[in-house]
Amino acid sequence: MTAPGTTPAPPASPAPGAAPLPALALLPAPAAGWEVAADVVVVGSGVAGLTVALRCAAAGQRTVIVTKARLTDGSTRWAQGGIAAALGEGDTPEQHRADTHTAGAGLCDDAAVTALVTEGPGAVRRLIAEGARFDTTDDGSIALTREGGHHRRRIAHAGGDATGAEISRALLAAVRAAGIETIENALALDLLKDAEGHAAGVTLHVMGEGRHDGVGAVRAPAVVLATGGMGQIFSATTNPPVSTGDGVAIALRAGAEVSDLEFVQFHPTVLYLGPGAEGQQPLISEAVRGEGAHLVDADGVRFMTGQHELGELAPRDIVAKGIMRRMRERGTDHMYLDGRHFGAAMWERRFPTILAACRAHGIDPVTGTIPVAPAAHYASGGVRTDLHGRTTVPGLYACGETACTGVHGANRLASNSLLEGLVFAERIAAHIASAPRTPATSPTGPRPAGTAPSVRLLPPEARTAIQRIMTEGAGVLRDHAGLTAAARALDELAGGPAEADRKPAEPGADTWETANLHLVARVLVTAALRRTETRGCHWREDHPGRDDQNWRHHLVLALRPGGDGARDPYIRPDQSELSFRGETP
Numbered sequence: 020m021t022a023p024g025t026t027p028a029p030p031a032s033p034a035p036g037a038a039p040l041p042a043l044a045l046l047p048a049p050a051a052g053w054e055v056a057a058d059v060v061v062v063g064s065g066v067a068g069l070t071v072a073l074r075c076a077a078a079g080q081r082t083v084i085v086t087k088a089r090l091t092d093g094s095t096r097w098a099q100g101g102i103a104a105a106l107g108e109g110d111t112p113e114q115h116r117a118d119t120h121t122a123g124a125g126l127c128d129d130a131a132v133t134a135l136v137t138e139g140p141g142a143v144r145r146l147i148a149e150g151a152r153f154d155t156t157d158d159g160s161i162a163l164t165r166e167g168g169h170h171r172r173r174i175a176h177a178g179g180d181a182t183g184a185e186i187s188r189a190l191l192a193a194v195r196a197a198g199i200e201t202i203e204n205a206l207a208l209d210l211l212k213d214a215e216g217h218a219a220g221v222t223l224h225v226m227g228e229g230r231h232d233g234v235g236a237v238r239a240p241a242v243v244l245a246t247g248g249m250g251q252i253f254s255a256t257t258n259p260p261v262s263t264g265d266g267v268a269i270a271l272r273a274g275a276e277v278s279d280l281e282f283v284q285f286h287p288t289v290l291y292l293g294p295g296a297e298g299q300q301p302l303i304s305e306a307v308r309g310e311g312a313h314l315v316d317a318d319g320v321r322f323m324t325g326q327h328e329l330g331e332l333a334p335r336d337i338v339a340k341g342i343m344r345r346m347r348e349r350g351t352d353h354m355y356l357d358g359r360h361f362g363a364a365m366w367e368r369r370f371p372t373i374l375a376a377c378r379a380h381g382i383d384p385v386t387g388t389i390p391v392a393p394a395a396h397y398a399s400g401g402v403r404t405d406l407h408g409r410t411t412v413p414g415l416y417a418c419g420e421t422a423c424t425g426v427h428g429a430n431r432l433a434s435n436s437l438l439e440g441l442v443f444a445e446r447i448a449a450h451i452a453s454a455p456r457t458p459a460t461s462p463t464g465p466r467p468a469g470t471a472p473s474v475r476l477l478p479p480e481a482r483t484a485i486q487r488i489m490t491e492g493a494g495v496l497r498d499h500a501g502l503t504a505a506a507r508a509l510d511e512l513a514g515g516p517a518e519a520d521r522k523p524a525e526p527g528a529d530t531w532e533t534a535n536l537h538l539v540a541r542v543l544v545t546a547a548l549r550r551t552e553t554r555g556c557h558w559r560e561d562h563p564g565r566d567d568q569n570w571r572h573h574l575v576l577a578l579r580p581g582g583d584g585a586r587d588p589y590i591r592p593d594q595s596e597l598s599f600r601g602e603t604p
Contacts, residue, residue, distance in 0.1 A: 043578045044272050046208045046534060047473040047526050051222055053235040055202075057083040059451060060221055060237040062207045062266065063245030065095035066183075067419025067440035069190040071243050073149070074448030076199050083237050084201040085223055087246070087261045090191055094247045094258055094420065095437070098183025099304035099372060100166055101176035102441075103434035104139040107163045110171045112136035119435060122168040122334040123428020124555035125571050126279070131425040134406060135435065135442050142441040143175065151189035153177045165309040166433035168334040174434045180304055180370045186437065202231060206528050207246070207265060210273040210415060211236060218242040218414030221269070226528055240414055241451050244270060244402060245444075248420040249283075251482075252540045253395035254490040257286055257302045263532045264539035266421035270402040271538060271578050272474070275410045278423040278575045279400030280539070281546040284431050284556045285495045286396035287338040288314075290389065291353035292380060297486070300394050301376040303356060305433050308332055310369060312358035315388065316345055319357070336430045336556040339393040343495055346392070355388035393495050397436060399427035399556065400546075403575060408447035411577075416447050429555025474534050476524035481512055482533045488512075489540050493547055498561040502548045509541045546574045 061072045064086035076082045086093070105115045115136040120127050147153065153175045154162040163172040177185035194201070204226045211220040220238040225231045246266035250258025267277055288308070290301040308314070308331050313321050322345045327333035333341075342354050358366070363385045366374045377384050402410050402417035404424055410417055417423075419440040426439050492505025524530045552566040553559050 043274055044472055044474050046272075046531050047476060048208055048222065048224065048531075049234045049526070051236040052233050053231055055083060055200075055231075055235070055237045057081045057200075057237055057239040059083070059241045059243065060085060060239040061243045061245060062086075062221060062269075063093065063243075063247060063419065063421070064090045064191075064201070065093040065245060065247055065419055065440065066186055066190065066437050067421075067444045068093075068243065068245030069187075069194055070441055070444035071245065071418060071448050072199055073190065073193055073197060074445055075451055076197050078448065078452035080241075080451065082199050083239070084194070084199060085205045085207055085221065085237060086201065086203055087206050087265070089203055090194075090201060091187055092259060092261055093187075094183075094262060095440075096184045096187040097257065097259060097302065098186075098437055099180040099302055100306040100309075100434050101164065101174040101182045102143060102186070102437040103166075103169065103173050103432070104143045104175065104438055105136060105171075105173055106140055106143065106161055106175060107171060107173055110173050112139070114171060115139070115173060118169050119426070119432045120428070122430050122432035122555075123426075124336075124430055124565070125567060126428035126555070126573065128425025128428075130406060134446070135426050135439060138442045138445070139438045142438065142445060145445075146186065146189070146441060149189055149193050151177065151186055153182075153185075154179065164306050165332060166305040167308065167329070167332045167338060168432045169332070170329075174306065174309070176306065178371070179368060180306065180372045183437070202237070205231070206531060207269060208234070208531060210242060210269055210412070211238065212273070212412075216413065218273075218412055224528060224531070241416065241454075242414060243408070243416045243418060243447060244421050245418045245440075246421050248398045249536075249539050250395045250398075252485060252489050252536050252543070253494065254297045254486040255289070255300050256298070256395040257289055257300060258395070259299055263536050265532070265535050266417060267401055268535035268538045270410060270412070270415065270417065271542065273412055273415065274577065275412045275415060276403040276575050276577045277401060277542065278403040278573045279427075279429070279546075280398070280543040280576065281550050281557045281574065282399040282427070282429050282555055283395055283543070284335055284397040284399060285339050285393040287335055287342050287393050288356055288391040289394035289396075290376065290380065290382075291392040294352060297483075301373075301380070302396075303373055303389060303391055304370070305332075305335070307356065307358055307370060307373065310358075310361070310365075312356050312361070314338070314342065314391075315355050315357050316349055317351070317355070322354075334430055335396075335433065336558075339495060339556070340558060342391070342393060353390045353392040356384075356391050357388045358384050359386065359388070361385075395494075397431050399423070399429065399431050404443075406446065407450040408443055409450070416451075418444050418447055429557060474538075475513060476526065476530040477512060477533045477537060478524045479529040479533055482529075482536060484512060485509065485533070485536050485540055489544075493540075493544050495558060497547055497557070497559050499548070502544055506541070506544045506548065509537065509544065513537060542576055542578075546576060549574060
């Protein structure tokens with residue numbers, strides 16, 4: 020364990036002269052029929068991916084952006100609340116740092132948090148210089164609000180509750196102005212490696228008509244995974260349909276380490292659309308509570324009062340648990356958010372997106388309460404990186420929700436995600452620019468170096484089965500029996516007796532996505548079974564207490580060689596990143 024305030028060692032990379040790390044498993048796909056060469060390939064078009072691309076291009080790197088759907092279809096444009104930074108009078112990075120550590124429940128890496136909060140204000144100002152327009156007060160200063168876990172008003176917002184859409188608009192305009200090459204409707208499949216085990220690009224499949232079509236490859240010595248989250252492994256989520264954990268799955272199949280996958284944040288206030296609702300659900304931003312809305316039960320009782328010093332603005336894991344407890348007490352499947360005292364003018368000015376979403380579902384928050392329930396929202400874990408975004412595979416970087424930088428610990432502080440994407444994207448770009456230039460290599464074949472088995476594909480309908488298994492066994496409330504049942508059900512989906520005689524699923528976007536969902540779900544369940552405590556947003560009903568003596572460390576996972584790896588994850592506790600407290604657990 021490192022001492023407080025020190026920077027942990029970067030993730031281990033293969034020693035010079037060591038055998039290359041082969042891919043552990045690959046998605047079955049046709050050979051690449053076309054190819055593009057670049058210095059950097061960025062997979063993803065949210066705040067993290069676009070920022071990396073802009074900074075790399077500005078440094079003279081030939082950069083290509085690959086995105087699964089349209090450039091605007093990622094999670095960034097759905098972000099409502101805003102972006103957190105110490106921009107207000109009296110606020111300081113140190114106060115922001117303290118709130119981040121508190122929310123992270125003892126697992127935040129202090130060096131990563133310090134980088135976030137000290138570099139954050141400058142990153143936001145550079146975003147404004149890029150063209151982003153934030154809401155302002157009458158004197159022209161940035162308007163700031165509060166969200167859960169923050170002791171100060173430090174959340175900058177745009178369009179009332181359309182912050183992500185404005186950030187996405189500004190960054191996309193800058194990307195187009197810079198002439199950066201983009202490949203849309205392209206699902207990244209697997210990492211390419213050279214003979215030394217260094218990242219050498221990605222294979223991808225372009226769907227539909229365009230300059231490219233079918234399976235191809237982008238060859239580049241620097242690969243940045245910024246594919247967003249994995250919320251679609253659950254039945255109900257705030258994540259868009261493209262959030263299927265692709266970046267984490269690609270990294271796992273390439274031999275990279277992942278960390279903290281068990282810490283999935285369930286947003287406490289998602290619009291409740293009924294017991295059968297599935298897929299992406301409308302988010303009711305925490306900023307609504309930050310502006311004074313109340314959580315109440317059917318009798319109008321404010322049940323969060325007295326449960327935490329911040330009440331309804333406690334960190335999200337605490338509020339989600341409070342809602343779930345009240346639901347169990349009352350025998351119901353939702354609670355309510357009451358913002359009727361705002362009045363129509365405030366709803367229309369401050370929360371126009373939320374107001375429209377509620378009214379589209381027959382709910383008017385001006386005159387009535389909003390039914391809400393927790394739903395999968397944000398992955399605090401992901402591909403393990405150091406402070407420069409480097410993974411344990413040389414040349415492979417990860418950023419944004421795909422990465423585990425150590426900033427979020429066991430529970431993300433509200434509105435730190437957009438800031439993390441900005442800050443660590445700039446760090447990645449700076450590291451790539453400072454590294455010796457390696458020209459894009461000639462192809463040695465369309466697949467990653469080394470021999471690797473192909474993943475057994477599941478039929479597209481298995482996606483719904485995975486989501487229901489995860490919701491039932493690894494959702495907000497977890498225990499050994501439920502997690503064990505989930506692990507068994509996931510294994511049976513992939514290779515149970517009933518599957519042996521099944522006609523193999525055909526390679527295609529839907530089966531590749533389903534394979535990614537299955538792999539990420541299985542590794543997440545493995546970690547959740549191993550962590551026998553309740554910490555942050557990982558809630559074990561059979562282990563209700565936080566256990567610092569045994570569990571104040573990260574769980575680092577990788578896949579074992581052999582088979583498709585999905586059923587045989589390797590897991591180890593890692594104490595090297597612990598710098599929040601100075602003594603060995």
